Amino acid sequence: MELTRMKVVFFDLDGTLFDHHHSLRLAIAAMQRNYTGLTEKTVDELIDKYNIALQQAYDAYLDKVITYEEADVRKLHLFFSSLDLPEPSLDEVQKFRDTYKAVYRKNRRATSGSIEALARLREHGYRIAIITNGQVEDQTAKVKAIGIHHLIDRIITSEEAGYRKPDRRIFQSAIEQLGASLDTTCMIGDSVESDIKGALDAQLVAIMYSPTAQNSQKLLFGQQITIIQHMAQLLGHLGIGGYRVQPHFVSTPGRLMIEGIDTGLVWEPRHCLQVSKEGAQRDCSSWLKE
Incomplete structure (x- = not known):
């Protein structure tokens, strides 16, 4: 399908418009400085372990097995367990949460080029929505913190929709809310399972955002999926002029x-x-x- 036909663009938030890895790296480094048990691992190793624990705990929350507050605690228990460290006390859990959240929130930022891309899309009449797994309050605060709230028409969260990506129903809900058409709507995201598979199941055009990708296309779920490493490339695929690069x-x-x-x-x-x-x-x- 010709991408130049698109009129509505859906974006994932974490890892696509929001630079989660940047905030995460700084927050994990701060935790490492405050707890000697973490000094034997590199920050990259800690990030890998933390991401696994985060995903496991967050999936349990999204599946309504545990509450959001319980997920926050379970995440740290899983993290410590993966490092063969003693289970943290309640005081340690609170200390880690306070340290992590303060640094993480202080360093929230948009991914490179995303603010410009959103602004250019708005200039060219595109309607824009974010589809994200998470709570309305948290995800809206994140969107505002990185300076893109005024560029977004709608934020659709799994909490509000009652379904989480990759369930096609959350994408269908977004389509209905924006009064969009399947053949003129595309989804941009960094998760193969949540964003790409979910979008394809909902019969949307899917574009993979992967800053470290080496190829411009990849065969996923029986379809050739366009891959972009920078948001400037999205504008090019949609037929919108590129950035000004002269100083x-x-x-x-x-x-x-x-x-x-x-x-x-x-x-x-x-x-x-x-x-x-x-x-x-x-x-x-x-x-x-x-």
Whole structure:
């Protein structure tokens, strides 16, 4: 199906629009510094163990086996068990939760290029929704924290819909809420099972978001699935012009703002490079005119 026919775009949140890995890495590193039992493992090893524990506990919550609060505690018990560490006390659990959540929330950010992509989609008249497994309050807060809430038409959560991805019914609910058509709607996500399989089961066009992928396509569930490594590529597939990549200078008294160094640095304030005018003249002399 021609992607240029799309009029509605559904996005996953965690790992697609929200840079979960960035927040997770910093939060796990903070936990490691506060607990000597974690120092024997690398941060990457701890992240792998934590993600497994997180998924197991969260799946139990989504299946309504345990409450959200219980999932938070079970996650840490599973994490410690996977590291062959003693089960944490209630005080330790609370300490870890406080440390983890404070650092995680402080460092929430959008994935590279996603804010620009959403803005360009809005400019071109696309309707945009997020389909996410989770609680309304938590996921909405996350969307607001990373600065994309004003660019989204609707946030559909598993809590509100009563179904979780990959259940086709949550996608069908999103279609109904936006008054969309199957043949002009696509789903972008990083999970093969939750996002790609779910979208295909709902007869939607599916696009895989994978920043580390080496290929532009992959055969999944009997279909060739388009893979994008950066949100700029999504715009290209939809027939929307790419990013401005030439450096742009904004001068204020005593400061010089440089934007647009490459596609990963454009538009997002957290990536803007601020330097003194003297520093820019010294380091970027090939770009600046006296």
